[in-house]
Every structure is written in structure tokens, then in C-alpha cells.
Amino acid sequence: MRSFLSFLLFFHVSHCFAEEYDLVLNNGRLMDPATNLDAVRHIGIREGKIAAISETPLAGKETLNVKGHVVAPGFIDLHAHGQTTSDMQIKACDGVTTALDLEAGVYPVAAWYRSMEGTATLNYGATVGHIAARFAAFHPGLEIGHWAVNRAKVAGLGAKPDGANKRATDKELKLMGDAINHGLDEGALGIGFGINYTPAAAPSEIESMFRIATERKVPAFVHTRAFGLAAIQEAITEAKTAGAALHIVHVGSSAIGAMREVLKLIDASKAAGMDISTEVYPYTAASTVLESAMFNPGWQDNLKIDYGDLAWAATGERLTQESFERYRKQGGWVIIYMMKDENVEMAIAHPGVMIASDGVPFIDGKGHPRGAGTFARVLGHYSREKKLLPLMEALAKMTILPARRLEGYVPMMKGKGRIALGADADITVFDPTTVIDRATFESPTAPSAGIPHVIVNGVPVVRDGNLVKEARPGRAVRITP
Template identity: 35%
Template sequence: MKQHSEQYDIIITNGRVIDPETGLDAVRNVGINGEKIAAVTQDPIQGKETIDAKGHVVCPGFIDMHFHNTGYAFGQKLALRDGVTTPMELEFGIYPVKPWYEAMAGKSRTNYGASVGSIPIRETIFNPDLDEQYHGYFILDVLHPDKTKTTMKWSKEHATSEQIVQFERMMEEGLQQGSVGVGHAAGYMVDGCSQQEAMIVQKMAGKYGQSSFVHARFSSQMPPTSGLLAFFEMMAPQEVYGGGIVFQHASAQALRDTIPALELFDAAREKGIQVIGEIYPYDYGASIVGADYLVPDNYGPNMGRDYKDIIVISDLEPLTKERYDEIMKTAPLTPAMFYNAQEEDVVKGLAHPSSVVGSDAFAYTDRKTGEIALDWDTPFDSVNGHPRGAGTHARILSWTRERKLDIPLSLAVSKMTYMIAKYLEDNGVPQMADKGRIQEGKDADITIFDPETVQDNATMQDGGLPSSGIPYVLVNGTVMVRNSETVDDVFPGKPIHGTGKIA
């Protein structure tokens, strides 16, 4: 064997390296210099720091396109413990774009990115009293209405022709400032957002050679407002204007039609149309009580659920009709969890060869105060929230080990890394060509896990418990999880941007 004379900054030895792009799945040594992978070899190598990965998988850091908690410390801490190196807020989106990226610069423990969102744009247009406090990070503005004066106008108001023009202009401005595509959560504004606005979303994505990231208008398996019809709403203008579409948490919209939906997307890609479905490994989601798809006329007959299937996050109590009516009158932005697709359909969707994984990580609340948990030092066991924000990726790996998700481990890894990076690379995010791979010259975003013990630990009752069996995570060549403990006061995260240029 050849002995490498170069001394690397960090070496990872004896690990089972999985690189989905090349198909490599073998024991290798990995050398890292600075922010890049400098060697992937069978030969012995030397380094200033050694990580012995014997018995572990060494794979690209996980990429999450659907992570609402990416903009603050506690969310990033949970992401890192779940192996995620690049969490992004691409569904709900942000506005304005430039201040959010500026506020994150030099302060992020993970890589970060965001779309320009139709929801924050609509609220900015309709609500002159909006006093945004989080540099365009509208998901936090919504969760602090007393402070920010946010309303539900973004959900219910109909835009005038002049406001439609303003909507398009603001969206284009966000793309020009480097957003990662366009976020369009129509499912939160079923009766407010017009088809014309949906068309503009895809028109702008196509114009800039990027993707839309869509929470489709309907969550239903019944006509006339089925999840499939909601997918058609975006795919029709896509055929005209181009651009990609990611249908996020697709199983929560399509429900028992999840496989027919994924097969539709496959057929579209065979014709060169860029569309993929993203799924999380849970049969319940998280949102606000006031979400349009949770209104009784939809949630009951169209999703096959009842009030008791909606659980308020702050106290983990199921709703009754009386409490639902009261919350809708007084606090419709109250965070809640709710059952949606059947687990059988979720598992089938995840096993489909072309689906990818996204967590839809949502805000956690302090159990004692009810406040949103933002700080790095927040105890994991002190919060309520959906477990997907802490355990999605480890859950995929444990389901794969247990054969509940009957796919090769390499495919499970690819669904969380390369397949996402390649899609984004092909849709206006050139930085992603250096992510999702374990190859020389690529970014040293690396996750190391034990395939025999990796496990999600978060539950509906303890939603913030971190994953285990992921002892090391590196972000741009910096160790951010060491011996299963997160590293504080180091900020190697880099911004992920779209090109900002017309395609």
C-alpha cells in the first residue's frame, strides 16, 4: 500500500464510506484539509486529528430542504445531532431576503439557505402594521404576533390587480438577492391565494432557472379538492414556464394517493420536467390550529380525521370541538400536531426510488412558559414539539436497519444527501455540486453514524430528545458533533444561494 506523506488537518479512518454519486460503498480513509475533502483512499494517511470510524458509516452530511428551525441556535443544535449539516427554510420562505442572510452571516453552526416566500410577501402587502423582528424570518414573526403585529391576512385576503403586480415584483427582488428559489405554502391560504399568484410563483422559478418549494393547496384524498388536483395546479404553469418543483411532505397532501402522485412525478421527469416528492417518516405533522387544511369540513371527510387527532403542542392535549372553536376565535396561530397520512402510505412513499427525505422541522415551545425555544442552551427534555425536528434522519436509518423501510442503506443515505444536492444543483443552486458527495475536492460536510445503533429518540411526548448513534458531524471541515456532543461557539456554516440571475 502506498503511504501518503501529506499530513491532513483531520483524517477519518477505517470507516465504511458511502458516496451515492459514484456508488462507492467500501472501507476507506478520508483526509480533510481546511473546508474540503482532500483524499478518499485505501492507503494509510496521517493527520493532526484522527477520527476512528471503524464499524461506522462515513457519508455526506444530510441536507434538509424543509427545516423551519434553521435560523436559530436550538434548531441547529437538534439538526446537528440528527446528522444534518445543511438545513434550509424553503417551504415557508423569508422576506425580505437580504437582511436574513446578513443576520445569519458568521453566526451559523450549520450551512443555511432560504427561499423567497409567497406568504411573507402577502403579509407585507396586506398588513401595513407588520413590525417584523427577525430580519425577514417570517415563521418567527408569525409565532410572536403580540410583538410583530402579524395577522392572518396573508391567508384570507384576495389580492387586487395592483397587489398582484407588487407580489411579482417583490418575489423577483428576492430571487435577485440570492434566495434558493421560491417557497409557496398554498395549503395555508387555500381561500386567499389566487391561481394567478401560484402561476407567478412558477413563472419566477422558471425565469431564474430555479425551483419552487410547494406545500400544495389541498390535503385530501377525496374529490373535488384532492391532493393530486393541488399538484396539477403547479405542474400546469411549470409545463409553460419551466423551473423545478419540490412537493414537500407530499404524503401529507396525497394521503392514500401518495404512490400515484410519485409515479406522476416520475413520468414528468422522463419528459425532462423537474419535479420530485419529499416525505417525512411520520403519520402526523405540525402546524398551527388555524391552518386551512385543519378546518373541520376538510380534516374530517377529506383526510379521515377528527378533532381528537389535533394535539396542542404547549400542553399535548387533544382538541375537542369546543376548544377548537375557542382557539380559532382567540389564538389561531397556536402551534399544534395533527395526524394526516396513514403510516402504511408514508412507508411506501419513502421506499419509492425517487422520493427524498425532508423533516418539516417546526418550532418547539418551552414546557413551562409556552415560549418558543430559540437558545442553544435550551435543555432537550424541556420542550414540546414535533419529534421530526430532532429525529427524522436517524429514524430513516433505523427503519432501514429494521427493514421497516425495505431499501438499501446506500439509497436511504442518497435520499438525504446526493439526490437532494443533485436536484438543487440542476435547479439554479451551483454550490450544491460540492455537497452530498464524499469525493476529493468536495465540501467536507460529513456525517458519521453507527448503522447498528443509530436511533431517533424524540417522541410526541418528548419531541426534543436528540438522536443517538451519530457520534461525529463535520460542517465545512469543522467538527460540530464530537463523541455525540455538540460543539459550541464555532460557526463554520456557509450561506446557500441561488444564482440571482435570469436563466
């Protein structure tokens, strides 16, 4: 009888222990760039949070044996235009757990956040977008929402809409400023700028919008007016004058051939006390919509390319003057071959430069592979194969560095980008010997290899290498209004 009671007690304790965690990752190589910990550990997850980090195995309702794999914080993409469910599912297969559109942003803000509820595979969020706010000022009643997804609303305004091509009066400046302040009131993650897409926005206009960023204590996330050192210097000067924190997007394409000088300028500005940062995606081609103001007359000088350096994304064909003019009237995405690998490599390896995809929405499976393969490409091609930077440093550029860029004014980001007790259970598990991008310009949505498990708020969205199609655990990342 005594032995039977002992058995019951043992069974009860064991059963309770097994139920302690919702999900357990055992035997993985934990790599946490926030602490530089690189050791075998066992992770217990409960109610969407990391509840245990143990040197001995744990038990739970579900257990994954991840021996031989790296267990890392989920990747944070600060520049993700693909905010649809399908785009997020593609990014999940690349290890992304948080996808934010901080460049183009959205306007109106609260309505966009409401539209995302219950649809998101990944954590999501956006800035208030100067582009959309500017169009609202010049075209009363026009609500673009997310410009990267709803570009048809702009295309319907004609070849040269005022929102991009007309200089603002005091009236429009006030409307813009009111819109941006309202978006920040609704929880936007800063102010996003695509100055190259609104060429009529004078430096004084941009500086006045930067002053709002300063007053509201949020950064300006900026696609510069043009490409090269002078345009980046302009943005830095305006931000300094306004006292604004500045993040320059996709430095690979923004700097083009002046990468060394641009990185020196950013480092010098930072050393002088400026709050400044930048990012890069690991490809030598860019992508945008052909009908945008970026391709107004003079685009060859701006981009330092010509017709044959453009490819129509839907077919892959290189453009001529005739097809350029025809497709520009039609509207759609182009691939822009404008960078050299040595400059992209310089940015990837440079201390403090973050990794972000600039992934654009996929249309019928067509688009730029950066939306599907950015993070695995850095880990596999540039870190493992080319030995451009150590694995821990590569992980820092896609986890803790982007988290820290935001957490000073977005409190919930303090729970992301790290493996720590109480942190959000956003976790990416990958094989360091096989992780690699498989997306190409011919097959741009091909999922990355070597990433068997991706967990968002404690819920697997990729499991055993397969997308969990019904999973929608993504939560809004925003400044609480």
C-alpha cells in the same frame, strides 16, 4: 552523526506529514451514493475541504478512528423550518449538515441572511417566500422575515388577515412579483409556496408567480392548496402551464391516502419531460400552527380529520371543539394525526423521493420529533429494521439527490452531498448497527443515537456523540447576487 541527521530528517518529514491535514478520519466504511463506492477508506480534511481519500491510513493534527462506522456525506435537509441555533444543534445530532427552508422561505431575503451570520451550527439558506411576500403586499410595511419563526407578526393582524384571505388585485400581484424578484436578486434559493396558508391566492396568482420561477430559472417549492390527488394535480398543471420546475413538499401528508396515484402522476410527469421532484418525512403525523388559514372553516374536509385527531403540542392533549376554538384564538403548534404508515412507507421506498424533515421550531422543548429524528429514523427503523430500502439508497435520498436538485442553479451545492476530493467537508459518521431516532411526541428533542461525529465545513459539531455547543461553522447557501 550521520544517524542523528537521518533521525532529524525523519522527524521533520514525519512531523510535516502529520500536520498535512487538519482532521483525519481513519478506517471508516466510506459510503458515497454519488459514486456507489462502499469500501474502507481514510479521509483527510484541510481548510474545510476533503483533501485526501486514501486506501492507507493518514495522519493529521487531529485523528479520529472510525472503524466499524459508516462515513457518509452530511445529510441535506431541504425542508427545515427550525433555523435557530438551538434547532440546528438538535438537527446536528441527527446527522444534518445543511438545513434549508425551501417551502416557507423568507422575505426580505438579504436581511434574513445577515441575521444568520455567525449563529449557525449548520449550513443554512432559504427561498424567497410567497407567504411573506404576499403579506407584505397586503400589509404595507410588514416584514415577516422567516414566517415559521416570526408567525407572531401575522397573528397580530387578527383572525382572518388580508394577506391570507383576500384575493389579490393587479396592484398586489405586482407588489408580490416585485418582492419575489427582489428576493431572487438577493440570492434566494428559488420561490417557496404555502398555498394552503394563503387560500385566497387564486390559481391564476400562483401561475403568475410560477412564471417568475421560469424566467429566473429556479424551482418552485410548493405546499399544495389542499391535500390529496386533486390539489397535487392543480400544482402540476399550473407549473406545466408556466413552464416551471416544481418540487412538491412532504408528499406523505400532501397525498394522504392517494399516495399510489400521486407517485404515479409524478413519475408520469417526469417521464414526459417535466422537471419535478418530491420529498417525505418518516412520520404519520404532521404539525403546523393552529391559528393559520389552514384551519379556516372547512379544514375537516381538507385534512380528512376531526378535532380529536389534533393534539396541542405544548401538552399533548387531544382537542375538542371547545379547546380547538380556545387554542386557535391563543395561537400555537398542533400535531395532526392524518396519515397511515403504509403510505409513508410507500413514499420512503419510492425511487427518487428525497428525505426531508419539515422540522418546525421547537418551543420550550415541545414540538414534532421530525425536527430531531427524521434521518436516523429512516436509517435505523425503515432501512435496517424494516428493510424497506438498502442503506445506500437511503443515504442517496438524504445526500446526493437533494444536492443535485439544487446544484444546477446553486453552484456551491456541487460541493455537497458527496465524498470527493475538493468537496466541502460536510461529513456524518454513524454506526449502521445502532443508528436510530430517539425523539418521540412526548420527548421531541431527544437526540438520535448511533451518530458519534458530525462535521460541517471541516469543523466537528458533534464529537464522540456529544454536541460541540460552541461550534458555529455553518455557511450561507445562496445564489451569489
